[in-house]
Amino acid sequence: MFGGWGISTDGLTIAIIADLGQGETLWLKANDDSRTRYEAQGCARFVYDMQGQAKGMNYYSAPPDAMESPALMAPWARIALEAALLARNAKPLSKAKSAKPKAAKPATLKPTKRVKP
Template structure:
């Protein structure tokens, strides 16, 4: 279904980075170096945004990917790209860069769950060692 769009996106990302797509929820996730920067749904490309990049997408007339949950329409942080970006790698490159930056910032905010769990366990063990035995 999305194979032609995926091939076109590969062409558009020339000079930016190698991208790959993985099936997910009836669409595809678009990844750079294992980090999701976009998604493909209904033959449309959506790229990752955040509070810093979203105004650029809004100013260009882009729109968010929306889904319905419990009867309510919910916008996501993935937005369409301007039509001209779908025409050339030079036009797409800045939008891909914005998506990459947003994805990296999002990843930097997260702490891996295992790391937090390990730190708690280490702290508990250290506290237990400090308690004097009666």
């Protein structure tokens, strides 16, 4: 696959840093709504090779001007956070969480060990 680092907040990965052959790059989380904004800025989609097949992920390279300015990066970070939040909220409940709750078992009392004073 690839090696790199994840940038997370509150358990949500909003960006990754990975080298896909052109040096380490900051890749920001995207979704269907934000994809066109990244593409309009000339940002590249995160695509890696897995056993001869190109695999894409919902991450785009950060705009070059944003890499030089915290003020210009802030809106892109918010877009990435929003995409991560929407992705988390869109995931269906797992089978374990959606299964019917089991009836509680009755409590059993066990004798306690007697301690001499």
